[in-house]
Amino acid sequence: MSAMLERYQALIASGELRRDPQQRAAAEVLAGVQDQLEKNGNNHNGFLKRLIKKSEPVRGAYLWGGVGRGKSMLMDLFHETLEITAKRRVHFHAFMIEVHQRIREERKKELGDPIPPVAAALAAEIRCLAFDEMVVNNSADAMIMSRLFRALIVDQGVTVVTTSNRPPHDLYKDGLNREHFLPFIDLISSRLEIVELNGPTDYRLDRIGDMATWHTPIGPQATAQVREAFFRLTDFKPEDAANVPTGELDLGGNRKLFVPKSLKGVAVFSFKRLCAEARGASDYLAIARAYHTVIIVGIPIMGPDMRNEAARFVTLIDALYENRVKLFATAAAEPENLYPAGDGAFEFERTVSRLKEMQSDEYLALGHGEPG
Template structure:
């Protein structure tokens, strides 16, 4: 996309290039929470359908529910219409979460005890036995992040240094590329009161300016930027089968109980729960 800056209709160009290279494209767990993603995905889908690309998607929501309460959702509605026009929707919900099937437990989540040392200290020492241990910053590409400690295989970070910094999914990919185990301590309770906000005409996110009056933004809480990054971190660890050890002052099911990201966090919670099983690293 950066290479196409200044190009008229860059999404059309990207979609047509993809269509020349692939005839079938698969999206696993399609989900939209961000206006930028909604606009980009909507533009790509429509052109790819027109170019004859076959799309196969899984999602936890039917098409008409995608981005259902999102900011300026009307921009995504043409994509929903295209999905319904070009794709067959098949319900495959078996009524249960396979991640919660019973199995041998392997604790990777701790509730922090006030005034007590972090439980992750002993975990890190065991995982790093026989390796040099450092407390210096870790470089991820051109970024450096503060860590509690790291060895050749394990890294121990604080939530504020990983999820409250301007990091993106690519940074978490780099983190998983470098380390085979990740520990995350000082994770706060993530729920917080939502706050209303408005955006002035012409100041919306660079995808396309608002042209008709002020618009309301999603009711985000002060914690939700960090929550988005936490979700991205869990997703990357889950997809790579990287064990993620977490310490927080509340039980796992109380981490995020209300807010704009509640639906998205349900999957995160399910993935964290599966990480508490021995089989997580065996599949």
């Protein structure tokens, strides 16, 4: 039995994991990738590397499924127990930021197409590249990925293992110039084992347990609660809080939204960023589609002079609710006391109702984007 499967079995025996046939099948696929990589040995340089590249590269894997199904946990087990040195585990967003930087540096040399030398430089460092949460939210990444990953996988023989909330054919769905991205989908489908890890059980709900989602009043205690929820949902180590990745969400029309904290489908925003700035329904829909959980901090009590902010907040909550996004918040008051008077106060009552429902166990158990 491979080291990964041994570790997986140990977690089940200790009670840390439940028996799950789909999860076990996914673990077996990853263990197979691991075995093939280890048979080729640790040396990825020089003569041996050239010999290996003449043969078919080790086939990678693409694990996809809903939130909380154990994809990140399996990826961690795969990487930790993979006994080669030329490996790397990285969040997909952080990797693409690095790729853009490398491309900029290559372009400064004015030696032509920057993609092949970037791929070659990456391949010189790694034989296995493990990603978490592959997602494509902007046209710049979509344009680069098809060519870069073909160079990495086909030309350089790098094995790619990744997780995603979406099947390959839904990546960058309805995106600008998506036709240029289709070769990447074909590449994934032909070169990686596609493994569905989808089912009714959201294991991540166990991690937040009976934690409340709405925290009032605003203050250190409320902040600590949503901070704890973030770390539980993302598996990020609290002691490394200063290094939580940021994000940038493509809103269309050459507009971007900076996301102060963005990791594994969880985003953190301030109320001011979302509702005090001029935003429309399409902006909020982009957020709701990109993130399965949104944390909003600093929701104030809104008086009549904040009718614009209140209207935007209504639109925001509608988008989150309709896409079954989990909401955590720090607020100055309970939902029914957020906007007691002013234009649209009557309509705000529907938002209050939705905010109450979004705190229920039944709502939290729904999958992202799943009809109620």
